[in-house]
Amino acid sequence: MDRRSFLGKIGEIGAAGVALSALPLAQACAPAKKEDKALTKARIGLIGPGSRGQLHLGNLQQIANAEVVALCDIYQPNLEKGLSMFPGARAYTDYRELLADKDVDGVIIATPLHLHYPMAMDAMAAGKHVLCEKAMAYTMDECLEMYNSALSCGKVFIIGQQRLFDPKYRKALESVRNGEYGPVVNVRNYWFRNADWRRPIPSPEYEKLINWRLYREFSRGLMTELACHQLQNGIFATGELPYKVMGSGDIIYWKDGREVFDNVCVIYTFPNGVNMTFESVISNKHFGMGEQILCKDGTVDLPNGRYYPEEPPKKTAIRQLLGEIEKGVFSNPAFAGTSWAPETAEDTSGISIMPEASGDGSLEMMQAFCDACISGVQPEGVLREAYYGSILSILGDEALLQRKILEFPEKYRVD
Ligand SMILES: NC(=O)c1ccc[n+]([C@@H]2O[C@H](COP(=O)([O-])OP(=O)(O)OC[C@H]3O[C@@H](n4cnc5c(N)ncnc54)[C@H](O)[C@@H]3O)[C@@H](O)[C@H]2O)c1
Numbered sequence: 001m002d003r004r005s006f007l008g009k010i011g012e013i014g015a016a017g018v019a020l021s022a023l024p025l026a027q028a029c030a031p032a033k034k035e036d037k038a039l040t041k042a043r044i045g046l047i048g049p050g051s052r053g054q055l056h057l058g059n060l061q062q063i064a065n066a067e068v069v070a071l072c073d074i075y076q077p078n079l080e081k082g083l084s085m086f087p088g089a090r091a092y093t094d095y096r097e098l099l100a101d102k103d104v105d106g107v108i109i110a111t112p113l114h115l116h117y118p119m120a121m122d123a124m125a126a127g128k129h130v131l132c133e134k135a136m137a138y139t140m141d142e143c144l145e146m147y148n149s150a151l152s153c154g155k156v157f158i159i160g161q162q163r164l165f166d167p168k169y170r171k172a173l174e175s176v177r178n179g180e181y182g183p184v185v186n187v188r189n190y191w192f193r194n195a196d197w198r199r200p201i202p203s204p205e206y207e208k209l210i211n212w213r214l215y216r217e218f219s220r221g222l223m224t225e226l227a228c229h230q231l232q233n234g235i236f237a238t239g240e241l242p243y244k245v246m247g248s249g250d251i252i253y254w255k256d257g258r259e260v261f262d263n264v265c266v267i268y269t270f271p272n273g274v275n276m277t278f279e280s281v282i283s284n285k286h287f288g289m290g291e292q293i294l295c296k297d298g299t300v301d302l303p304n305g306r307y308y309p310e311e312p313p314k315k316t317a318i319r320q321l322l323g324e325i326e327k328g329v330f331s332n333p334a335f336a337g338t339s340w341a342p343e344t345a346e347d348t349s350g351i352s353i354m355p356e357a358s359g360d361g362s363l364e365m366m367q368a369f370c371d372a373c374i375s376g377v378q379p380e381g382v383l384r385e386a387y388y389g390s391i392l393s394i395l396g397d398e399a400l401l402q403r404k405i406l407e408f409p410e411k412y413r414v415d
Pocket of ligand 1: 047048049050051052053072073074075078079093095110111112113115133134135160161162209210224225
């Protein structure tokens with residue numbers, strides 16, 4: 001199954017030419033309460049009810065102002081799984097037929113990477129609002145074209161970078177950007193797993209359809225699957241773009257016929273010399289996933305929503321004494337004196353940035369998309385960051401493939 005055989009073009013179906021307006025993100029993301037059921041529902045069509053598509057459908061089941069009216073997949077078992085979640089939805093096997101369905105307001109594209117560009121461009125041309133999964137597209141040119149179309153088509157366009165809708169990420173990143181923790185001195189990202197990334201296939205002809213992530217024709221591997229999520233944090237936190245990237249990538253463990261790297265280490269450098277790293281291996285998971293913004297006054301741990309000041313507040317004498325006793329430093333409490341020796345380690349549990357926030361932003365993103373399908377208003381402050389997250393992940397992959405230091409090409413700058 002080659003790249004182009006998935007594709008097909010439909011004609012121009014009248015995209016409206018209305019300028020995008022802005023709505024504060026908090027408002028765009030505010031979940032609709034079940035009891036406030038809006039009269040209007042977002043009528044959603046989803047292309048690709050595979051792993052991520054089914055997660056979206058699960059979220060849509062919880063969203064009061066959403067109705068899934070159409071589903072499309074070329075793989076029957078996944079189409080049926082989708083239909084079991086929304087039995088009333090119309091089923092298609094050609095995405096262009098779903099796009100021609102007049103009952104569909106908003107389209108979710110949850111297909112493999114190489115299909116994002118043709119499907120999203122066709123969806124915009126068909127006059128639909130679009131939520132397209134990350135990474136935005138396979139090439140930087142495709143990303144730029146999609147970005148420009150999104151600005152001019154008058155419809156809502158969201159890239160599935162859910163961290164941009166996660167309240168704890170947004171609060172932390174906005175605080176960093178406002179300088180609350182001092183200047184950013186380093187951005188550290190890593191994502192470690194210990195699994196081959198393979199999925200079982202019913203028979204060999206399904207290998208590339210199901211294990212598309214492992215093949216260069218359809219995927220850029222760890223860079224577009226994982227890095228794009230994390231790289232966007234550095235851009236959001238600093239408000240800047242790195243000007244160069246270098247790194248190394250290889251297949252070091254899973255030598256099973258795959259074409260994408262199973263091990264990458266990439267460094268992006270910002271104009272002021274600050275570095276942002278992305279490291280990933282899928283043959284050791286000990287350190288898991290980390291996204292850390294290191295500032296002069298403290299460190300922000302994004303996935304855990306915690307801040308670690310460089311100078312934690314001093315413990316009161318009595319708290320320190322109790323700590324010493326717990327650790328067995330003293331056998332008997334001595335309730336006198338203020339100097340305790342030896343010193344115990346500083347408390348490193350950090351400060352919670354937003355204790356009430358749970359989840360990873362995927363539900364908030366879907367709610368924002370449904371609200372935007374009804375209002376026609378683009379959520380503010382999410383497209384640029386997602387665009388650059390994808391551009392940087394592709395540029396990083398190019399640096400790995402070409403084994404060169406690459407500069408950020410100015411033609412992909414959009415601001
Ligand atoms: N935002 C996130 O955290 C996140 C997480 C996982 C995956 N994703 C993204 O979601 C997308 C899908 O990933 P996945 O793991 O769900 O893949 P998947 O293989 O499980 O699902 C893709 C689905 O698309 C279908 N499909 C393929 N070609 C099609 C075509 N021409 N027409 C209609 N349907 C077609 C497949 O049959 C499959 O059901 C990818 O872009 C991936 O990067 C995002």
